Amino acid sequence: MKEIKIRVVTQNQVSQIFKNNNDFILNIVEDALRKWANDDAKLPDKISQIFDQNTQNRINCMPATIIPDKVSGMKWVSVFPANAPKGVQNVSGILLLSEIETGFPVAVIDGTLETRVRTAAVGTVAAKYLAPKNPRTIGFLGSGEEARMHFALLKHTFPTIEKCYVASRKSASEESFISELKEAAKDVEFIACNADYSLAASSADIIVTAISGQVPLLKAKDVKSGTLYIHVGGWEDEYAVALKANKIVCDDWNASKHRTQTISRMYMEGILKDEDIYADLAEIITGKKLGREKDDEFIYFNSVGLSFIDLNFANEIYKQACKLGLGQEVMLTETDAISYKNFI
Template sequence: MSNKHHLSFTYLSQEDLLDAGCFDIRMVMDIAEKAMLEFERHHVIFPEKIVQIFNQATQERINCLPATLLDEKVCGVKWVSVFPMNPIEHDQQNLSAIFILSEIETGFPICVMEGTLASNMRVAAIGGLAAKYLARQDSEVIGFIGAGEQAKMHLIAMKAVCPSLKQCRVAAHVVKHEEQFIAELSRLYPEMEFVSTNTNLQKAIEDADILVTATSAQAPLLKATWVKPGTFYSHIGGWEDEFEVALQADKIVCDDWETVTHRTQTLSRMYQEGLINANNIHADLHELVSGKKAGRESQTERIYFNAVGLAYIDIAIAMAMFNRAREKQKGTQLDLQQSMVFEHLGLKSKVKL
């Protein structure tokens, strides 16, 4: 006889998600666009994230990002750690994440899932969506400063929205990271030309049509003089570019300007120093998705895009992955409880009185 107080949830490992076909950048971009439209309709609850920084110099931190999708009747949270020194000090990835999803009719959890895949894909998908509206559609050369997981994910997203891309240049802190980037991504895109710049940042950027900075550096690596007219620049990390890169841009677009003002990116620093304000921001990305504001309007515009990450998009992506995994019958069902505490037989032997 089943106990009505029995509670269980689905656990999804990264391998479960991969086996279910969740490494699907087009699905993730589609979900992100739909989530932005729901945000405009006020169908999401989107609190500010909680940040715990353990090292101001390296920005080692753990973040807690909650959001609720009212139409989906699901509340979720992403618990994500960012430890930039991990690759150097421990030969480990610098980001790890986990999601918890709960339904909001009774409040019980329905899924706990590995979140690094979804988190990395969300960052890249937002960059890709921005490129869809802001990059030149005849873009042929993409240049990366940084060669880690985010750079790799971004190439997948950028290639999806800009199939005209023919050459990829990459500059990293050490040559072996450039070589690893090329070895891994050239298998996915054998038709593309990949160029290792031997850590020469300028060589990666000059004359490129799309620029991506994906580093953990807290220094202005990207120089304004390297950015040609007509370029689309996707800024991912913290302080990765000279202030002049933004000041010379014809348009500045954010995923959410209000959120940017509370963070540590280049634009955040400029805002705090009084160099820019809301009047300098052309649009938030959801306004381009809904058509309220224009994207690229000329071939010569320099366009600067900065995303800091929005929890409601993370949760929407996690929910889509959960649904796909269920369809594919992937994952493990785990018990939260068999019954309520005082329903357990033999409880007396387990209680310290």
């Protein structure tokens, strides 16, 4: 029997790898989507165990394979929106990485920070192709961890952003958002909207909804022409928002259509059809379809989360951890560790 060692990489160590490395983060997303477009990735169906239909408390099992890199694995991630009122994070997870020459596991990696970073990175990569030129204002509906990560990566990508509106159910959360980010973005004017979601959206060149609940907060009347809307979670906008869009782009429509997001609900109710979806993001990145073509286009971007992107992150984190000496090696299986007589 072969000895099997795995590398355990903690959240702090993942943070060390990501720190001041935004281009590395964004490149992982684009690389994964190009591999997907070239049929170099496998995306089995996600298994989602929903424990409460109202809150959408759930645990997802998300497998994937990246063929050229000879790795396979999965993300095991819990999404518990009901945690928010308790003051507890609503997303936590781990990444499991295996090589596919012998099939042995090689790493277990914290997936909580990776999920936060990956989600914002996908939205930011989409914005690279879909946002208006030189956006100056950004509006957030929701002010939690995901909103903050989106701001960080979007500001890195669009240094022209000079004004940020933030609306949340609690003014303390808005102030916390501003307090955490204003020192790092001194050239940005932050505006707390006191739960006025209309104010946060109506002046924004880029709108991001990142809320923990299932409430259609974004209204079509508050979306101006030329805006990019980044839809992060579940049901965050009224149906009229999608119907107003000149283009609807998804990270992957086939992975989205049977979920509980706004456009997924519209599809299942017969309001949207397959042909109403303009493109998947990989088609735009690879040049098969154009991104933004006109200044006055309103573009709706929907992200459901794709496990092959998570797996690409896991593989790059693992490689960096090995290079930098991060993580702890654990002997998972020792040679001849099994003595069958002990089972008699």
